[in-house]
Amino acid sequence: MRHGGAPIAALLALLPQPAWAAAGLDGAAMRWPYALPFGGLLLSIALGPLLFPKFWHHHYGKIAAAWSLLTLGSLVWLFGGMMTLAALVHAMLAEYLGFIVLLFSLYVVAGGILISGDIKATPAANAAILALGTLMASIVGTTGAAMILIRPLIRANRPRRHNAHVVVFFIILVANVGGALSPLGDPPLFVGFLHGVDFFWTTRNIWFQTTIVAGALLAIFIAVDVWRFRSEPLPGVKDPAEPVRIRGIVNLVLIAAIVAGLLASATWKSGIAFDILGTRLELEDVIRNATLLAIAALSVWLTPDEHRQANGFTWEPIREVAKLFAGIFVAIIPVIAMLDAGHRGVFAWLLSAVTTPDGAPREVAYFWLTGLMSAFLDNAPTYLLFFELAGGDPQVLMHGLSGTLASISMGAVYMGALTYVGNAPNFMVSSIASENGIEMPGFFGYLLRAGAVLIPLFLLLTLLPVAPLLEWH
Template sequence: MPTKILLPTLFFAPAAALAATPDGTQLGLAWGIPFALILLSIATGPLFFAHTWHHHFGKITALLTLLFLIPFAFVYGIGAGVGTVVHALVEEYIPFILLLLALYTVSGGILVWGNLHGSPKTNTAILAIGTLLASVMGTTGAAMLMIRPLLKANDERKHRVHSVIFFIFLVANIGGGLTPLGDPPLFLGFLKGVDFMWTVKHMLPPVLISSAVLLTLYYFLDRHYYAREDEIVPCNHGFDDKLKIHGKRNFFLLAGIVGAVLLSGIWKPGVSLDILGSHYELQNLVRDGLLLAFTVISLAITPKQVRAGNEFNWEPIAEVGKLFLGIFITIAPVLAILKAGGQGALAGVISLVHDSAGNPINTMYFWMSGLLSAFLDNAPTYLVFFNLAGGDPHTLMNGHLFHTLLAVSMGSVFMGALSYIGNAPNFMVKSIAEQRKVPMPAFFGYMAWSFGILVPLFILHTLIFFVWQIF
């Protein structure tokens, strides 16, 4: 039996008196309005009131978060409000931001310097390498490692936006679909009993098809821009002729980060701290401690010149940290309603994934899990649909529900690329690119790219894997 350590004396009320989000069957859709307003502010703020948004986005997000918390605490009690915040912090936000902080800091200590020019072939090769790395070190790790070399290679190019957008498609999302190490939804499936090699074998065809289509499309688009007479902007960057990598010791820290994440998924000591109703399991505490240690070590061992060469600063991680703290708190009732399934306010949406006989409609599993993952946290979304399909990993892997598990896996990983908030590294890549003076499109502008390019690809996947069932 798991050991629980209660910490009531650290807070103003006993843990038993505090509850996380109430049962989703009791929540109405109105509780999701603050979450929707945060998304709307992210989408419209930089477009319609850029100066105010840039200087006050943290305050705006905090106010919208309070717009949820104050009425919520009034209706369900202060204990429920505090419990919701603690749950968001302990079980979601702290692991999220510490992983991102570690990867951002460590990758920022690796500098690629030299004669790296952004030709179509070079850029396509960088995207291909990043796509491969994403399934080994995770989409966040690969994105943080490879975005700076891509930006540095193209600092003389006039048209750079398309390169960052395709980078988000491939490295920050689709590339992570090959193994459970690649993306949080697949790692959750691994923890639930889905075999590591099942993912490798059956996600290989859709990942290969997606990568081949997008890399080919990118190459010809980049070649089109590269051929324009005004494309190259003279820039005295002072590169050496020979390509060099500085800060190589940080590669060991990257390996340590991957190892810490794996450790938290494999090692199950059965000990947890009960903090106001939320469980901080020992393996997660050890993982988060290691991530923080790797961050500090990287700062200590990396020469300042290396970080200066990467134009490293804390603004991107600060922006993500502030915005996603509000998102993780206000998303709580939305996820609770989803978890309520047919008994919740989104029962109509959930019912779309089964026919009248109760059989799964795999096409709908793919699109529903995907579209929700594009705007909600894709890890719990995966879990919701995994459980809707029965939740038995052996039946899902080997039985007649095989394509249902494939649909949930593909949807939750691939469609995270449809919006800036669909997967953890998306917004971070955008922020780093903007720090390098790349005029990234706003929320809806990005979605014009993503829906225009990816939706036809996802329709192709629907035909291949769920209509024709070629694989």
């Protein structure tokens, strides 16, 4: 599916564009069974690697495709083939394509940056790496920052007897919380950007809350790491044999080019668009995606192969993300339509849970429901669900309902750290750590550790006046 978008788009562009193409699907005509493929796919992603890891690893693409076909078959039965085809084209070209192209380019470019040398596994050094990764995450993405820093962190801490907590806090801070300040940082925020949210909106609106959460987490980590470090045998700490060096510097320039390309596409309005079965592809979006792919190709060409080999770089993680999210973006089509139906649809109860009787949004409810669903059902599609539930109009959400958008953004990003399946890098970091001799906790063990640290912070964020955007109305 990842390679088929351009030929399909070219073929569909030659077809007639009937009036029904832009009509959309009538979510009020659907009942709850139409959401089952989406729920089944997300449960497969959550439980497959735990219950049948070998089968999942070899067949996850087929499983995602099966749920997608079930979704499309149900839509064909209710709306007909052409309406379903129009919805599929919109999901793939307007929603999925830009999402996966950004993830792909960040993954490739970050994989060419190699940090070599020996680092002392002291609390100060560990805290410095976590703080650096937290700051980097909103610039190079949580996936990019995690892939750049996890291996140096593991090499430094492998000799320590107690080291799993270092990786747990790394997942929480670098792979999640640190990505809250830009669309580059975390997939759900990029989904918002693709739906019209300004590039720097989260930077301006939730920097204070993110600073509080990240600062508190770093303080807790330092206290835990100092306690663990004092029980370590002293001979395990040695002077570095090799100075720390950063190689593949050209990739830092390419990351800056990615940022520039995104900003340019957000500010330039060409007025030129291509209509494909009712889906409008803006020229600036087409150029943005082509530019990002070209930057990724440059990274592969300009980076010595030994840098990626030393990083343990493989194509499998991004291949898995591409296949699974293709399935998610297809299976979510009827769910989005049902949410768009508002009180006429089957998700009226969810709308009531986040809305007062007079129609005002309950921002605390948006924060917790978005967050808890993000922890278990992946944060990008969950963000999109609640974005649409809040009306889906970016201008209204950024201004009149800014508190609601902030609640959705913080819930999706922060609480994606609660489980291994909440955000794409979480399980990837855990797998890399386990392969390198770190005894990582299992799914529920990680949930208990992360929850013990994060839930009190989220309650504090909800109840105290330090978070003015999270208020009951």
